[in-house]
Amino acid sequence: MPRIIIDTDPGVDDAIAILMALAAPSVEVVGCTVVGGNVSHARALRNARALLEFVGRPEIPVHRGSSRPLHGKFASARNFHSGSGLTRRLPEPSVKLPSQGAVDFLAGQLSENPGETTLVAIGPLTNLARLERQYPGSLARAASLVIMGGAVDSSGNIMPQAEFNFYCDPLAAHEVMAVGLPVTLVDLAACRQVAMSREMAFSLKSRTPLGRLALQIIQNWFKVDEQRENMLFYDQIAMAATICPDVMTTRQVSLDIEVEGPEAGVSKVTAGGGPAALADEVDAERLFTLTSQWLGWDAA
Ligand code: RIB
Ligand code: CA
Numbered sequence: 001m002p003r004i005i006i007d008t009d010p011g012v013d014d015a016i017a018i019l020m021a022l023a024a025p026s027v028e029v030v031g032c033t034v035v036g037g038n039v040s041h042a043r044a045l046r047n048a049r050a051l052l053e054f055v056g057r058p059e060i061p062v063h064r065g066s067s068r069p070l071h072g073k074f075a076s077a078r079n080f081h082s083g084s085g086l087t088r089r090l091p092e093p094s095v096k097l098p099s100q101g102a103v104d105f106l107a108g109q110l111s112e113n114p115g116e117t118t119l120v121a122i123g124p125l126t127n128l129a130r131l132e133r134q135y136p137g138s139l140a141r142a143a144s145l146v147i148m149g150g151a152v153d154s155s156g157n158i159m160p161q162a163e164f165n166f167y168c169d170p171l172a173a174h175e176v177m178a179v180g181l182p183v184t185l186v187d188l189a190a191c192r193q194v195a196m197s198r199e200m201a202f203s204l205k206s207r208t209p210l211g212r213l214a215l216q217i218i219q220n221w222f223k224v225d226e227q228r229e230n231m232l233f234y235d236q237i238a239m240a241a242t243i244c245p246d247v248m249t250t251r252q253v254s255l256d257i258e259v260e261g262p263e264a265g266v267s268k269v270t271a272g273g274g275p276a277a278l279a280d281e282v283d284a285e286r287l288f289t290l291t292s293q294w295l296g297w298d299a300a
Contacts, residue, residue: 002143003030003116004242005109007065007102008235009037009123010047011085012221017122017239018048019214022057023294024243030109030117031061033102036074037123037168039085041067044123047085049093055210058095065102066126069169074124087220102127103134110141120242121176122148122235124165129172132179139176145183148238149173150255150267152278154189159265163188166257167265173257182275185255186238187267190248190279194237194287195230198222204297211295233287240287241279243294247287250277 004027008014021029032052034045041064048062068074098105106127109117119142121128128145131138139145149165150173156162166173177183201219206212222228240247254274258266269278291297 001026001028002118003028003113004118004120005031005033005106007033007035007119007121007123007127008048009035009039009044010051011038011044011123011235012087012217013233013235014038014122015047015051015086015217016214017235018051019055019210020236020239020291020294021120021243022055023208023210023296027243029060031063031105033063033065033106033127035065035102035123035127036067037165041065043085045097046093047090049095049097050090051086053093053095054090055213061098061105063098063100063102063105066130069124069126070129070171074168087217087224103131106131107135107138110138114141115143117142118144118146118242120146120239122165122238124168125149125172125176126169129169129175132175139179139181145181146186146238146242147176147183148186148235150185150187150257152187152189152253152255152267152269154187154192156266157188161263162265163267166267170257170259170265173265173267174259177255177257177276180275182277184241184245184250184277184279186241186248186279190282191232191234191237193282194233194284196233197230198228201231203300205300207296207298211297214295215297236291237279237282237287240290244290246283247290248282249280251280252276253278
């Protein structure tokens with residue numbers, strides 16, 4: 001069974017993506033590594049631990065990662081994710097935090113199981129960049145890299161042309177993409193092809209505890225602001241593509257990320273036919289069919 005490690009900044013959409021992975025029968029989540037971004041690292045770490053314990057998966061280790069980007073400090077997206085980063089309270093986690101940090105955990109997993117573990121990066125890429133700096137060649141030991149980030153030939157969501165994850169740590173995004181490994185990249189242009197409407201969110205129920213929690217998080221997200229009509233699926237698409245690559249088509253490109261200045265975090269195609277499989281067309285119907293299967297969603 002394919003093994004995945006989720007590098008994450010939960011985060012509402014991160015939480016749904018994690019629940020999708022836990023519910024999908026065809027992948028094994030061997031661990032999570034946490035990075036600051038949507039909320040502070042401390043809050044993201046708590047949210048990841050609380051989520052896994054709440055759904056009865058306390059055995060999945062959550063490793064602390066980067067609380068700051070390689071340079072500077074993280075922006076925050078608290079407006080989208082509410083103050084806590086999730087839209088419902090979860091009991092405080094009680095399982096002891098592993099002493100091993102994210103970089104050492106990732107390095108160990110990839111060297112002990114070369115070619116067997118997929119890294120699903122759905123937050124700023126700081127942990128992955130630090131991994132490659134401290135343990136050169138580690139990323140190449142991953143079975144594959146799936147990244148949610150960037151806005152290629154598309155407007156941004158945190159700056160006019162920059163997407164949040166790449167903007168939070170543009171140097172890390174540049175360094176990870178510069179390694180030149182095959183990556184699957186789900187950018188904003190792909191994410192804007194899929195949204196769950198308020199009507200759809202409240203028309204669903206679930207047969208499973210994971211699915212009910214996911215629906216609660218989504219429905220509460222809409223309740224936070226009556227003006228919200230659609231929830232874009234960001235990390236959920238990256239996770240769905242990890243589990244079932246046929247949810248989207250891709251095109252091969254070479255990408256670079258601006259590291260500083262007014263275009264920091266902006267992703268640019270430098271050539272066609274490069275190592276990045278950039279999401280092209282997302283099959284929204286298939287994505288919702290798969291997500292509903294995994295999370296036991298049915299019409300209410
Ligand atoms: O731009 C969207 C990305 O930024 C998602 O990963 C979301 O969770 C935030 O981290
Ligand atoms: Ca995220």
